[in-house]
Amino acid sequence: MAEDVIVTEGLTKVYEGMDAPAVDHLDLTVCAGEVFGLLGPNGAGKTTTAGILTTRVVPTAGRAFVAGIDVVRHPALVKQVSGIVSQQNTLDRQLTVWENLYFHGRLFGMGGRDSRARADELLESFSLTKWSRASVYALSGGMAQRLMVARAIFHRPAVLFLDEPTAGLDPQSRLALWEMLAELNREGQTVVLTTHYMEEADQLCDRVAIMDHGHILALDTPDALKRSTGADTILTVKVDRDGERLATALARDLGGVVSTRVAGDVVTVQVRGAERLVPRTVDLAEAAGVAVLDLAVAEPSLETVFINLTGKELRE
């Protein structure tokens, strides 16, 4: 496979009146059939990147192609092969649930009969049939999101873009959406999503680009990114005082310490191949004269990767 659905070359966007570029010389390739995530904090440039690819943001320099079509030169053609789910609810408030789908089909050149059939089919598979004739005002946040996904894939796009798809969704709807996207992907749908939830990127994406300040800092599968930290365990210790002293002691005596980080009263230690981590940490803390208030052990996450790359937390 590995047909490239999206290619960008030196893609740059500087908004008017801004000094720093929102997206800075971005080179990116998304293959057919993968779920690709742009992960980063607010202002990292993910939404701008998605905006350029969906023809809403005009790049300052560089080029971008969707399904081989230049997004700047032929935006109308690009729109034929893109499906978009935006952050806000953009459903047509004056139409019913069914009509929202039906008119989308008409917009994309499907005949009345095909549009009707496809609308029925999608309502069925997205479990919205009984809301068919309801106003979109009647839908909950999760249902509205489902309808927006159904609408976006109505015309069988080569790539489905989702901008922060689960921001503002309740946990249950979020899980449901993840399942839905995974299912669509199994059926061959290429998906590009932006998110600032590391769990979302980790769960859903085949490959993740970690972005900050308009640059891609790292790009790989979630597993490879996590392996790149060099650690297999993340130890988080909350102390009453003297975090620095504990960090020094752990780095010296725990063994296998890849890195330590102190933020306020929390010491985070990335460890590789250490045994009996918890009791030994407690012992070392005691020896250092530091009281342990809380202690947690976890596997490295994309958050760990982000912290290693930027020195800050994703949600700061």
Place this chain on the structure above:
Amino acid sequence: MTTFRIEANPTRSAATASRAALGGLIARDLTVLRKTFGEFVLRTLIQPFLLCFVFLYVFPKIGQAVGGSSAGAAGFATILVPGVVGISIMFQGVQSIALAMAQEFGFTREIEDRVQAPCPIWLVAVSKVLSGSVQGVIAAAIVFPIAAVVHASGVTATVSLHWLEIVTLVPLACVAMASLGLVLGTSFEPRNIGLMFGFVVLPITFLGGTYYPWTHLAPVTIGHVHWLQTLVLLNPLIYVNEGMRAAFTDAPHMHLYVIYPVLVGFAALFLSIGLRNFRRRVLS
């Protein structure tokens, strides 16, 4: 789940897709119009009805005649009826486009989806103008009979239908006013809509020759300057109303050689400003 057949490549040319998208956009607007037709009729008729009721029924009844004698009142009716059609066309442009667009750019963000239609962005705005114009024509068709029948006895407008002018000037006026709606809807932030009504819509309405023909403004002078008659030439509604007078009555009106080109000019001007604004609001 659903079966997939991914369209990895655009299957249709930009022109074919754009034509279909335009059809889809207008079909959507007309469906909404059909679903809300009762509401559309009510909001379209209420202003013309009140204007005719107050000026052509209440005023003559209480002896507060506009135009002096009852013959004068009938003369005023002849002036007012086409003016009411003109003002309805203009309000249709403001309501069906400017207000709808303010809403779609504002809290519903529906425009985000609409501009994803597989066609150039300007065509989305053009579709709004087209369906707004259709609504204007429908408005004119239902307002005219109402305006012509609501009056006190003896205060009858002298109607005379000039079909050539009707079938050309009414659609032209509708396109010009719908384009004005596009300019307003894309120029004002949703939160400033009140400002738009106060500073743009009201002056256009009151100085747009609805209650008086342009030709009668000559006596308003400072020194020898017909300042009002000159100033209101900037108002597009003047040409709409004068055009309606030419189409529906034998009352004196501005020359058709002026009305046609100026309305075409206003339509082109508003459309180009409106499309530029629209593009600027949608793209960054």
